[in-house]
Amino acid sequence: MMLLSTLAFIVIVISAMAILVFRDWRINTGALGIQYLAVFALVALSWPVGMSVIKLIVGWMASAAIALSCLRQNKPDTSSESSASLIFRGLVGLLMIILIFLLAPDLQANFFPRLDLVIVQSGIMLIGMALVQLGTTSSAYLTIISLLSFLAGFEVIHAGLELSTLLAGLMVIVNLALALVGVYFISMEGELAPAPEEEGAE
Amino acid sequence: MNINTPILWVLVPIFMALVTGTLFQRRTLSLILSISTALGLTLLAIFFPEDLTLSLGPFTITFVERLAFLGRQITIVSEMLPLVALVYLATTLWILSSWVTDTPEIFRPTSLVVSGLLTAALGVQPFLYAALLIQTAILATIPALSHTQKRPSPGILRYLGLQTIAMPFILIAGWLLTGIFTLPPDSPLVSQSMLVLGLGFALLLGVFPFHSWVPMISESSHPNVTSFLLFILPTTILTFGLNFFDRYAFLRTSQDVFQVLRMIGGLMVVLGGIWAAIQDDFKRAFGFAALMETGFSLIALGLAIQGGLNWLLMLFPARAMAYWLWGYTLSKFEVHLETLNLQTMQGFARRFPFLSLELVTAQFSIAGLPLLASSPVKTALFTGVLDVAPGLGIWVFVGNLGLFLFTFKAIASLVKPAEQPMPQSWSKDEKLSDYLPALIIIVVIILMGLFPQIFLDPIRTTLTAFTQLQ
Numbered sequence: 001m002m003l004l005s006t007l008a009f010i011v012i013v014i015s016a017m018a019i020l021v022f023r024d025w026r027i028n029t030g031a032l033g034i035q036y037l038a039v040f041a042l043v044a045l046s047w048p049v050g051m052s053v054i055k056l057i058v059g060w061m062a063s064a065a066i067a068l069s070c071l072r073q074n075k076p077d078t079s080s081e082s083s084a085s086l087i088f089r090g091l092v093g094l095l096m097i098i099l100i101f102l103l104a105p106d107l108q109a110n111f112f113p114r115l116d117l118v119i120v121q122s123g124i125m126l127i128g129m130a131l132v133q134l135g136t137t138s139s140a141y142l143t144i145i146s147l148l149s150f151l152a153g154f155e156v157i158h159a160g161l162e163l164s165t166l167l168a169g170l171m172v173i174v175n176l177a178l179a180l181v182g183v184y185f186i187s188m189e190g191e192l193a194p195a196p197e198e199e200g201a202e
Numbered sequence: 203m204n205i206n207t208p209i210l211w212v213l214v215p216i217f218m219a220l221v222t223g224t225l226f227q228r229r230t231l232s233l234i235l236s237i238s239t240a241l242g243l244t245l246l247a248i249f250f251p252e253d254l255t256l257s258l259g260p261f262t263i264t265f266v267e268r269l270a271f272l273g274r275q276i277t278i279v280s281e282m283l284p285l286v287a288l289v290y291l292a293t294t295l296w297i298l299s300s301w302v303t304d305t306p307e308i309f310r311p312t313s314l315v316v317s318g319l320l321t322a323a324l325g326v327q328p329f330l331y332a333a334l335l336i337q338t339a340i341l342a343t344i345p346a347l348s349h350t351q352k353r354p355s356p357g358i359l360r361y362l363g364l365q366t367i368a369m370p371f372i373l374i375a376g377w378l379l380t381g382i383f384t385l386p387p388d389s390p391l392v393s394q395s396m397l398v399l400g401l402g403f404a405l406l407l408g409v410f411p412f413h414s415w416v417p418m419i420s421e422s423s424h425p426n427v428t429s430f431l432l433f434i435l436p437t438t439i440l441t442f443g444l445n446f447f448d449r450y451a452f453l454r455t456s457q458d459v460f461q462v463l464r465m466i467g468g469l470m471v472v473l474g475g476i477w478a479a480i481q482d483d484f485k486r487a488f489g490f491a492a493l494m495e496t497g498f499s500l501i502a503l504g505l506a507i508q509g510g511l512n513w514l515l516m517l518f519p520a521r522a523m524a525y526w527l528w529g530y531t532l533s534k535f536e537v538h539l540e541t542l543n544l545q546t547m548q549g550f551a552r553r554f555p556f557l558s559l560e561l562v563t564a565q566f567s568i569a570g571l572p573l574l575a576s577s578p579v580k581t582a583l584f585t586g587v588l589d590v591a592p593g594l595g596i597w598v599f600v601g602n603l604g605l606f607l608f609t610f611k612a613i614a615s616l617v618k619p620a621e622q623p624m625p626q627s628w629s630k631d632e633k634l635s636d637y638l639p640a641l642i643i644i645v646v647i648i649l650m651g652l653f654p655q656i657f658l659d660p661i662r663t664t665l666t667a668f669t670q671l672q
Contacts, residue, residue, distance in 0.1 A: 111378070111394070127370075134363050140354040147366045154370035161377050166272040170334035174369075177341040181362065184345055185354045 005045060005118040008038040012122050013097060016129035019145060020093045020136075021086055028145055029067035033060055035126070039152045042122055043159040051168060055155060058172050062148055062179035066141060069183045073190030089136060096128045115160040126153025140189060144182030151175060203261065208269035208276040208325060211243055211286055215293075215318035223311035233301050236310040240294040240317070247287035250280060278325045281667035284660050285441060285518070286321055289434065292522045293317045295643075296430040299526065302639065303533035305426040306349035313430060315342045320438040329445040330376035336406070336439060337369045343431055347423045357418025364405050364412050371402030379450060392452060396459070399446065406439050407496050410470055417477070420489030425536065428485070429529025432492040437518050440499050441664070447506070448668040454506065464504030464587065468594045468601070470497030475604025479611075484535075484542040484561075487608050488528055491568050494605060495521055498583060501598065505586045511671055513579050513586070516658040520567070520575035523647050527564035530640050531557050544611060549620030551613075552628045556637035558616045560644060562609060567647050569605040575650035579658065 011034060018031040036059025043052040100121060108120040130150035134143060155171060218239040222232040254265040268277045278286065293313050300309050319339040323332035340362070348358050378395040385391055403409070408416045420428045447454045474494035481487040495517070502514035532542060534557050539546050551558035563574070570580030580602075588595030650657040665672055 110390075131367075138356060138359070140359060143359045143363060147363060150367065151370070154373075158370070158373060158377070164273070164331075166274040166331060167334070167373075169272050170331060170338070174334055174337050174341065177338055178366070181341055181344045185348075188348065189353050 001045065002118075004041055005116065005122075008041040009118050009122045009125070011035070011038040012125055016125060016149065017090070017093045017097075019149065020129055020133050021089045023081055023139075023142070025067065025070040025141065028142065029063050029070065032066075032145055032148065033063040035149065035152060036060060036063065038122070039126075039156055042119055042156045045116070045119065046160040047163055051163075051165075052159070054168055054172060055152075055159075058175050059148070059152065062175055062182075065179045066144065066182050066186065069186040069190075070141065073186055092132055092136070093129060096132050097125070100124050100128050112157065112161070115157065119156060119160050123153045123155075123157035126150065126156065128153075140185035141182055144178060144185065147178055148175065148182075151178070204264050204266050206266045206269040207278040208271075208322065210246065211278055211290075212269075212276060212318050212322040212325075215239055215243065215290075215314040215321075219311040219314035219318070222314065223308070226307045226311065229307070232307075232310060233297070236297045236314060237294060237301075239314060240290050240297055244287050244290040244294055247283045247290060250283050252280065254280070274331065275327045276322055276325050277327055278321065279667055282324055282664060284662075285324065285437075285515075285664040288519055288522065288661060289317050289321060289437070292430070292433060292526070295522070295526050296426060296529075299426055299530045299533065299639065302635065303426050303530065304537060305424055305533065306346055308349055309346045309424075309427055309430075312342055312346040312427075315339070316431075316434060320434060323438055323442055328376070329442065329449075330373060332442045332445075333369045333372035333376075333402070336435075336442070337366065340365045340435070343427075346427045347419060347431070349424070349427075355418065355422040357415050357422050361415035361419055364408075364415060368402050368405030371398055371405065375399035375402055379446075382450065382452070396453070400462075403439070403443055404466075407436055407500075408493065409466060409496065409500070410473055410493075413470075413493050416493055417486045417489030420492070421483060421486045425485060425488070425529045425532035429488070429525040429532075432489075433522050433525045436492075436496055436499065437521075440503070440514065443503070444511070444668050444671060447503075448670045451670075454670065460504045460506060461591075462504075463500050464591060464594060467497040467500030467502075467504055468587070468598050470494065470500065471598050472497075472601035475601035477604070479604035479607040481608060482543040482545065484532055484544075484547070484612070487565075487612075488532070491528075491565070491605055492525075494601070495568065497598075497601075498580070501583055501587055505583070505590065506671075508586045508590065510583075510586060511665055512662050513582050515661045515664055516579045516654065517576065519658055519661055520579060520647075520650055523575055523643055523650065524564050524567040527560055527567070527640055527643050527647070530643075531561040531564060534636055535561070544615040547612075548615050548618055551616035552619065553631040554637075555628070555630065555632075556641065557632055560637060560640040562613055562616070563644050563647065565605065565609040565612065567651075569602060569609060571606075573648060573651045575647040575657075577651050578654040 015031040015035040019028050022028065036056055039059060040052055040056035043055050104121040104124055105117060107124065108115060108117050112120055126149050130146040130153065133146040137143060218235060222236045225232045256263045267279050268275050296313055297310050316339045319335050323335040326332050326335060344358065344362060348354050375395055375398040378391065378398060382392060382395060405412050453459055471494050474490045474497060478487050478490035481490065499514055499517060502510040502517065504510065535542055535547065567574040567576055570576045584595060584599060587598055
C-alpha cells in the first residue's frame with residue numbers, strides 16, 4: 001500500500017510539473033490522463049475499487065474530450081516558446097513542490113489527522129500546481145486542465161474524509177461539465193483560427 | 203397519485219430545458235415552452251395547497267415534499283416556496299425579455315437548467331452538497347455568457363476559476379464542522395472552520411478581493427444574461443448560507459461573525475460605490491452596482507439580531523425587478539451601439555426618452571431612491587447599521603451615494619444633445635413594444651416601494667424553513 005501511494009505521489013508530481021511547464025496540448029492532456037491514474041490509486045486506498053474507478057473513467061473521458069477537441073481544431077503547438085518561460089515555470093513549480101513538502105505535515109496534523117501524509121501531500125500538490133498554472137496562463141484550455149487538476153486534488157483528500165454516492169455522482173457531473181466547457185472554449189478558439197490550407201495559401 | 207415537489211421544481215425545468223435546447227431553431231415554439239414552464243412553476247409555487255393535496259375533478263394529487271436520490275434526499279418544503287416562486291418568476295421575466303431583445307438563443311434552456319439546479323441546491327440534504335449543484339449551475343451558464351464573444355474573455359475564465367475553487371472550500375468546511383458541536387467555542391478548529399467557510403462564500407459571492415470577474419463579465423457578456431446571473435446566483439448562495447446559521451449555534455450567536463459580515467458588506471458598498479461613480483461604461487457600472495448589492499446583503503446578514511434576515515429576503519424581489527429593468531434597457535440600447543458608455547450614449551434620451559427613463563429608474567431603484575422598490579428595505583438597513591455601528595453606517599451611506607452620482611452623470615449625458623452639425627432636437631425613435639414591458643416593471647417597482655407589505659413581505663415566509671432563525 002505504502003509503495004503504491006508513494007508511486008502515485010511521484011506520478012502526480014511529474015505529471016503536474018509537465019502540465020505546468022509545457023504548453024503543448026499533447027503533453028498536457030497525456031499528463032492529465034496519467035494524473036488520473038494516480039488519483040485512482042490514491043482514492044482506492046479509501047474507497048472501494050468499484051467506486052474509485054469512477055474517478056479514473058471520468059478523468060480519462062475528460063482528458064480524451066479535451067485532447068480530441070484540440071486535435072480536431074488543429075490547435076497549433078507552442079514549441080516556439082522561449083526556453084526562458086519554460087525555465088521560469090519549472091522553477092516556480094519546484095518552489096511549489098518544496099513549499100508543499102514543508103507545509104503538508106502541519107496541514108495533515110492540524111486539519112486531516114485521519115489521512116495519510118502521502119494522500120494529503122498528493123492532494124495539496126495537485127491543488128497547488130493547478131493554482132500556479134491558473135495564475136500563469138490566460139489560455140482557455142489550460143485553465144480547464146488546471147481546474148480539472150484542482151478538483152482531482154480536492155477529490156483525493158475528500159475521498160479519505162467521506163464516502164457518499166451522491167457526492168461521487170455530483171463530482172462526476174461537475175468534472176464532465178467542466179470538460180465540456182473546455183471543449184466549447186477550444187471550439188470557439190478554433191473557429192477563429194485560420195484553417196491550415198488558408199494559412200498555407202497566405 | 204403522488205407527485206414529489208423536487209420532481210416539479212427541479213426535474214421538470216431541467217427536462218424542459220433539454221426539450222427547448224433541442225428545439226432552439228424553432229424560436230417561437232421554444233419560447234412558448236420555456237415561458238409556460240417557468241410561469242407554470244411560478245404559479246404552482248404561489249398557489250401551492252397548504253394541505254399538500256390538490257383535487258382536480260375525480261383526480262386527487264398528493265404532493266410529497268421529499269425525493270430520495272442516490273441515498274440522499276432533495277426536499278422542497280412548502281415554507282421554501284415563496285423563494286422558489288421568486289426564482290421562477292425571475293426566470294419567466296428574463297425569458298420574456300429574451301424574446302424582445304437579441305439575447306443568445308441558448309439563454310432560455312440555460313435559465314431553466316440554472317433555476318432547476320439552484321432550486322435543488324436549496325433543498326438537498328445534507329445541505330453541503332448544494333455547493334456541487336451551484337457549481338454545476340455555474341458551468342451551465344458559460345455558453346450563454348460567452349455566446350456573443352469571439353473567444354472566451356478573461357472575465358469568464360476568472361469567473362469559472364474562482365467559482366470552481368470555491369466549491370472545495372465549502373465541502374471541506376462542512377466536513378470540518380461535522381464534529382464542532384462537541385468542541386469548546388475557543389477551540390482553534392472552530393476559527394479554522396469559519397475561515398475556510400468564509401473563504402468559500404467570499405469566492406462564491408465575489409466578495410472583495412475576489413470580485414474582479416463581476417464587472418468583467420458584466421462588460422463583456424449580454425446584459426440580459428448578466429443581469430439574470432447576477433440576480434439568481436447571489437440569491438441562492440445567500441439562502442444556502444442561511445443553512446449554516448440555522449445549523450451551527452456558534453455562528454448565529456457570535457457577535458464577531460456578525461461584526462465581520464457588516465464590515466465586509468460595508469467595504470463592498472463603499473468600494474462598489476466609488477467604482478460605480480467613476481465608471482463611464484453602463485455595463486461595468488451595473489457590475490459594480492451588483493457588488494454593492496452583495497454588500498447590502500452581507501450587512502443585512504450582519505444585522506441578523508436586529509431583524510436583518512427579513513431585510514435580506516425582502517431585498518430579493520426588489521433587486522430582481524431593478525436588475526431585470528437594467529438588463530432589459532441595456533439590451534435594447536445595445537442594438538444601436540457596440541459600447542454603452544457616457545460618450546456614445548450622449549443625447550440618447552432625446553431619441554429614446556422612455557428607454558432612457560427606464561434605465562435611470564433601474565439605477566435609482568437599486569440605489570434605494572424613496573418610493574422605489576428597494577427604498578423601504580434600504581432605509582431599514584441604514585437605520586439598523588447606524589444604530590449598531592454609526593461609523594460604518596456613515597461609510598455605507600457615503601458609498602451608496604456613488605451609485606446616485608453615476609446615475610446623475612448618466613442623466614446628464616443622456617439628455618445632453620449629441621455633438622452633431624445641427625443641434626439635436628427631441629424625437630421618438632422607439633416603438634411602444636420596445637418600452638412597454640419595462641414601463642410595466644416600473645409600475646411594479648413603484649408599487650413595491652409604496653406597498654412593501656403586499657409585495658415584499660410574503661417572501662419572509664421563507665425564513666420559517668430555517669427553524670432556528672425565525
